[in-house]
Amino acid sequence: MIAYVARRVVGALVLTLLVSSMSFVLFWVLPSTDPATLRAGRQATPQLVAEIRAGLGLNKPIYVQYARYMRRLVFHFDLGYSYQDNYSVRSQIFSRLPATASLAIGAIVLWLILAAVLGTLMALRPGSLLDRLLTVVSLFFISSPVYWLGLVGLLLFSQDIGLWHLFPGAGTYAPFSSNPAVWASSLVLPWIVLASTYVAIYARVIRTSLLEVLGHDYIRTARAKGLGEFRVVARHAYRSAMTPIVTLTALDLGGLLGGVILVETIFNIPGIGRLAWESIQVGDLPMIQGTVLVGAFFIIALNLGADLLYGVLDTRVRPRRAAT
């Protein structure tokens, strides 16, 4: 067990290192525009550009730049400074983290609950009209662009421009610390929109797992003992359905971040996704790179967590060398 944990943690660290290196290549080496010119902005006299190049260390050989970049990153967690307004990338990202976390976690909770309910219904009555209907609806939502859903959602349900005035419109987000009621109500529509893509998939996963489990002997025994249907399902079936859910959630985090960017843009929520989008509008590479790195870091960390959790949940799993 210790060995398993240790291997996983080391693996995650190595991965983080590799991701940072790749990020360096992507944002410093590949683009054919000079970062110094970008940073020099309006008064780009050749002299100023040269000064900035020297300041950024761009006139040094690439391996020196790389070493500098990695050292800053690893030891100081310094993600550099924005081209736009010279603010520390790290502080900007962290100040916007709560909004993104609110959105992402809320959506995850929502879709897990909904998926559990729907998946159960579908599993209890496989092949029924409900099952088939839900399957089609699921696929519809998987195939829909999340930003389109958001816009249509606003068009139908928002208090300022919608047909039915149900939810606050875009731009009404307030942090939890300042106004919990507004925080919650402004996030309901974004949560629904973001969760809708995933409810579909997860409901089907739960359905499949439950169907599989419901056929097992120990379930039949429990039924024979006279336990209510729901308790049977709840006690035994969900526990083993958990493992694929945990794994899947960890894997879906990457995609979730993408959805978060789109939803934050539509609903004007000041999170990291919006920050990334705004930075892209103005070509603020350090900021874009910072958000990519932080995003990757979280995904690796959460995947590690999921792996460890998986190891705990299902002690039958010993890391097999075969297909991952």
Place this chain on the structure above:
Amino acid sequence: MRWPLVLLAVGTAAAASLTASSSPALRSADAALAHASATCSHRGGTLTVLSNNDVDNIDPGISWDIFSWTYVTYVTQRQLYRSDPSDPARLIPDIASGPPAISDGGKTITVHLKPNVMFSPPVNRAVTSADVQYGLERGFSKNVANPYASLSYNLVGVKAFTDGTASHIAGIVTPNTTTVVFHLTTPTPTAFLDNLLNPLASPVPADYAAQFDKQDPSTYGQHQAATGPYMIQNDSSGKLTGYDPGRQITLVRNPNWNASSDSRPACVDRIVESLGNSDATVASQRVTQGSGMITGNFEPPAAVSEAAATSNNGRDISIAPTTKVWYVSLNTKVPPLNNLNVRKAILAGFDRAAMWKVAGGRFAGQIASHLIPPEIAGFAQAGGVRGPRFDYLSSPNGNLALARTYMKKAGYPSGKYTGSHTLLMYGASNAPETQEAQVIKAQLGLLGLKVNLKIVDRNAMYDKYCNVVSQKVALCAGDWAGVDAYQQLYSPFDGKAIVPTGNSNYSLLNDPTINHLFDVASVTSNTKKSAQLYGLIDRDIMGQAAAIPWLWSAHVTLHSSDVHAVVGGLFGTADLTATSVG
């Protein structure tokens, strides 16, 4: 957005004689301001301003974005002079106690300061001449690096100061605490005084600011002091607590502000600037449906403006003309645009009305027929609304038949371009400029001209492409604003203004006659003659078909029904120091 740096010309008659315009919804700046009383309809309350992005820089000595000036800097900072709200062409004293004394053939300007203009906490003292000196000097220092300092202030001794051989700029002298004397290198007092309106000329307390200006880059912005009726909320040490970058700026009353030293009404108690409202429709609707709100630095979408104009008696919308002119520069050195007849063909066939519609129709402004806007002297002389009487300017909807005739004259017998050159064009990535760029491409396509359109970020469009001569950009669509005709026309169309980088003469126009006319006009002090000369220059530029003018823009401000908005000035924006809530 682009604009030159100087604001007003002292003594130039405001040419606010709006001839019968095609858009009755436009009120002249004068009329609007006549309604603006120097008293408030209600004192107190909070005004919320919705803008779509942050200030470019919170430090008044570094910021160059006009909306940052309008909505933040001019609310918290005072300068020696400011433009008279009821007559934007006039300068009235703000920190100065009276008009400037000009001597020495126009090379020396003496200004006396009011003794009771106070800095906000924690500085807590009166503004002195040393503060005026420091405010200007810091702009030339490396850690502040103001973008327009060297262009706007032709003071004696700047070079020695920037070289480090002098500790002060010799051209700013402070004989006592309430007097400042400026020595200029050339006799251009008018231009210099205009430049004293820029935020860099706001006084900065040296004793307090020096420690922050030692940092590279300077951190004074995060600790700035205010002289205006409002200040950015800060803590007892002076550090800003009211600036949440990208999200909000909170302005509160400056407790040390002396109403007796200032003609600004300062009605509201608090101003909350909400930043990052990127969805213009949503933001506009929040404003009209909410209370205590007003739109800031963006143009509301035409649909929302129309809704506002037709409801509540149109009281929630104010449209004010601006001095911003939108045109498409044609690079006269790039084939086939180097052929005058091709350029005339383009002008003849161009559907300016379509561009105007796409930009928002009457809410965007008026269709332009030449380069000097209605607010500026020289407008009537250049042909007024109808413009110079060239046949290729006569139909705003475009005249394709005439265009083909010109193409034939240019040597393309079919009436369409058949050569192999592609025209390189850059467009800004924000709406509606992206759409406008596509209209331009399509319009030129009707004449067989192929346009290679690249959409990039707005700042990059200028800084990296349009402003760099070697990029050989054929078409550059943008706006330009000036306080007078000289500013409106000189940098974009005088051959002497062409520089390899940071160039604004995108047409690379270098016509000896026009250049000479500029030389003569810039030293003419007679306002009538000056207007005539600039009218002539405008006509000549149109005669060279160096650009396609298409909009004299207006600015639309929407506000909640409980807000009494005062708009005006050169950019038709809301004056937050005179607007009231309730």
Place this chain on the structure above:
Amino acid sequence: MLGVNEDDVGLGDAFTASPSLTSALSPAALVWRRLRRDRVAIVALVAVLLVTVVALTAPLLVDLVGAPGPNVQNSATLSDIGLPSGPSSSHLLGVDELGRDVFSRVVYGARISLSVAFIATGLAAVLGTLVGLCAGFFEGVVDSLLSRTMDVVLAFPVMLLALGMASACSTGKGCAAGLVKPGFGTVVFVLTFAGWPRFGRLVRGQTLSLRHHGFVDAARGLGSTNKTILFTELLPNLVGVVTVYATLMVPTNILFEAALSFLGVGIQPPNPSWGAMIAEAIPVFQSAWWFLVFPGMALIVTSLAFNLLGDALTDAVGQNQ
């Protein structure tokens, strides 16, 4: 057929087992048979073919309907403050904010969406298959190296990565010294980059499992070279899985490209991309709902069709991932 119960939605071996042992039909024919019986799959297949045909014959279709081209602007269809007019007899699906015909743009948009998605998916499939084959076949150090690379790419949050790359490559002359230009090129590059490791992992897994089935040893025993084994034994058996996965990846790529264009870093204007059209609709969508709704529906229908088809293929081929 002999000895095979076609109603058996068999797990796993429909394509790996040597066909002559279990059925007189080839694996492909078997799949087709199963597919034919699934009504939803047939509808999906028809839809996919329809969309492809629309994309291929866009100019013809537009001419047929009598609509103007996708880039023809007509300011007469705009109100005097620039608001577009809706569906009418002259413009089936209305016009957009520049007076361009929405039907035309939706049809031409299909071209762009499908070509980007097909090319990117194809490239990702080829690259991923090659890498996965090598990793699964050679194992050891080669496998470690290649797997780690795939892990690294997969660890990146795909949307952020795509946005970052698209942004970095859209300033100036593009990336990699001008090889990757803004617009179509960048989008294909980004989608391929994000997609190949998924194919890689899949193929690697399948290759490893095939090895454990004894294929490789048997072939070696017969004296085949590595190259022969790779290409004649392993590859044909992977085609099924890769095809199914590709069918499922196409709609992901369609939506991905649309999202990139929506955010402004994908296909450059004035080229019609469904995602970009949705973005353009935002300022006016309350009054001009048509050019928000129609491109959106086009995206949904196309992507749904591919998803349904992919789902059905998965069932037919017998793999339940």
